[in-house]
Amino acid sequence: MKKYRIAVAGCGHMARKFWVGYALERKDVEIAALVDINRNNAEKIKEEFNLKCGIYTDIREAIKESEANLVFDLTFVTNHRSIVVNSLECGCDVFGEKPMAMTLEESMDMVLKAKDKEKSYFVMQNRRYTAQARTIRDAISSGLIGDIGFVCADIFVSADLTSVRNQLENPMLQDNAIHTFDQARFFTGVNPVSAYCHAFNPKGSKYIGNAAGVCIFEMSDGSLFAFRCLMGAEGFHTSWESSWRIVGSKGTIMWDGTGNVYCECISNEKEVTGSDTTRFELKNIWGGREGHLGCLDDMFTALDQGRKAETDCTDNIWSMSMVYASLLSTGEQRKVYILDKDGYPSFDR
Known part of the structure; x- marks a missing residue:
C-alpha cells in the first residue's frame, strides 16, 4: 500500500x-x-x-x-x-x-x-510559486528597497463568463482577489489591520455581480496596500497575476505579472536635490517548480516532515480575512478593522 x-x-x-x-x-x-x-x-x-x-x-x-x-x-x-x-x-x-x-x-x-x-x-496558493514572486519576496526581505511604505496591484482583464464567476455577487472579490491579497502578504511578510473597499459594476459590464472595485488595506507595519480590479476591461489588459508597484524608503520594485522584475534604487543620496537612482533587473535565483506543481511539492514535503506548509490554513486565513473584510466593507460602506484574536483574524462588528 x-x-x-x-x-x-x-x-x-x-x-x-x-x-x-x-x-x-x-x-x-x-x-x-x-x-x-x-x-x-x-x-x-x-x-x-x-x-x-x-x-x-x-x-x-x-x-x-x-x-x-x-x-x-x-x-x-x-x-x-x-x-x-x-x-x-x-x-x-x-x-x-x-x-x-x-x-x-x-x-x-x-x-x-x-x-x-x-x-x-x-x-493552494499557486501564485506564490513563481520565480518572479520568490525574487520579489527575497529582495524585500533583504532590505534592498528599505522599509515598505506603499504597495499597489492592478488587475484589468477580459470577461470570462464560462466559469462560475458570473454566479457570484462580487466576482472581483470572491474569485480572483485572494491570489493578489495573498501575494501582497507573501511579498511583504505582514498582515492586514484594516480594509476599505468599494465594489461596483461599471457600464458595459457583462457580469451580473460587481466586476470591479478598489480596496485599501492598512498593514501591520504601517504600510498601505491598494488594489484595483476590473474583470471585463476592454483594452490594455494586465495579466491575471496583477501589475505590481512596491515602493520602499530606498527604492521601488516593478513587475507586470508575467515578465522580469525590475528595481530602481537610491545610488547616491543628496540633501537638497533628492537622490540619484539606478535601475536594474532582479535576477531570478529560485530553482523550484512553479505554479500548482511548486505548491503541491511544498505540501507533500511538509506532510512528510511533519511541519506546516507555507500555505497552511493558519496562514491562509489571514489572506482570506482580506477578502471577507472587503466584502463586509463594501456591503456596509465603512472601514473594517481586522483584529488579531489569539493569532486568528476577527472583525470589529
Missing part, C-alpha cells in the same frame, strides 16, 4: 488539469477514490487517467471504503467547509483549492477542526 491514499473530491477542470496528473507522478501516492455529486465527471477522469478506484458521491463513505488518508478538495467554494470538516473528522489530512470558504466563520471552523484533530489542512 502506498504512503498516501487520496480521495479526490470534485472531478472537474482543476482535478483534470493539475491535481490528478501530479498525484500520479509520485511514487508514494495512489488515487483511492473519486468523489463527485455528478458521477459522470468522475467516470470521465477515471477513464482518462486509467484509474482503478471506486466512484462515490459522499466523502465520508469514500474515505471509509477506500481507506483514504489524504483528501484533495477540488469542489466549488460553497462545498469546501463540508468536504474539509468531514474529511478531517474521518482522520484525513486535506489539500484544498482556494478560496477556503464563503465566510470567515466557515474558514475558522475548518482551521479549528484541523487543530482539534491534529491534522493538516493546506490551501
Whole structure:
C-alpha cells in the first residue's frame, strides 16, 4: 500500500488539469477514490487517467471504503467547509483549492477542526510559486528597497463568463482577489489591520455581480496596500497575476505579472536635490517548480516532515480575512478593522 491514499473530491477542470496528473507522478501516492455529486465527471477522469478506484458521491463513505488518508478538495467554494470538516473528522489530512470558504466563520471552523484533530489542512496558493514572486519576496526581505511604505496591484482583464464567476455577487472579490491579497502578504511578510473597499459594476459590464472595485488595506507595519480590479476591461489588459508597484524608503520594485522584475534604487543620496537612482533587473535565483506543481511539492514535503506548509490554513486565513473584510466593507460602506484574536483574524462588528 502506498504512503498516501487520496480521495479526490470534485472531478472537474482543476482535478483534470493539475491535481490528478501530479498525484500520479509520485511514487508514494495512489488515487483511492473519486468523489463527485455528478458521477459522470468522475467516470470521465477515471477513464482518462486509467484509474482503478471506486466512484462515490459522499466523502465520508469514500474515505471509509477506500481507506483514504489524504483528501484533495477540488469542489466549488460553497462545498469546501463540508468536504474539509468531514474529511478531517474521518482522520484525513486535506489539500484544498482556494478560496477556503464563503465566510470567515466557515474558514475558522475548518482551521479549528484541523487543530482539534491534529491534522493538516493546506490551501493552494499557486501564485506564490513563481520565480518572479520568490525574487520579489527575497529582495524585500533583504532590505534592498528599505522599509515598505506603499504597495499597489492592478488587475484589468477580459470577461470570462464560462466559469462560475458570473454566479457570484462580487466576482472581483470572491474569485480572483485572494491570489493578489495573498501575494501582497507573501511579498511583504505582514498582515492586514484594516480594509476599505468599494465594489461596483461599471457600464458595459457583462457580469451580473460587481466586476470591479478598489480596496485599501492598512498593514501591520504601517504600510498601505491598494488594489484595483476590473474583470471585463476592454483594452490594455494586465495579466491575471496583477501589475505590481512596491515602493520602499530606498527604492521601488516593478513587475507586470508575467515578465522580469525590475528595481530602481537610491545610488547616491543628496540633501537638497533628492537622490540619484539606478535601475536594474532582479535576477531570478529560485530553482523550484512553479505554479500548482511548486505548491503541491511544498505540501507533500511538509506532510512528510511533519511541519506546516507555507500555505497552511493558519496562514491562509489571514489572506482570506482580506477578502471577507472587503466584502463586509463594501456591503456596509465603512472601514473594517481586522483584529488579531489569539493569532486568528476577527472583525470589529
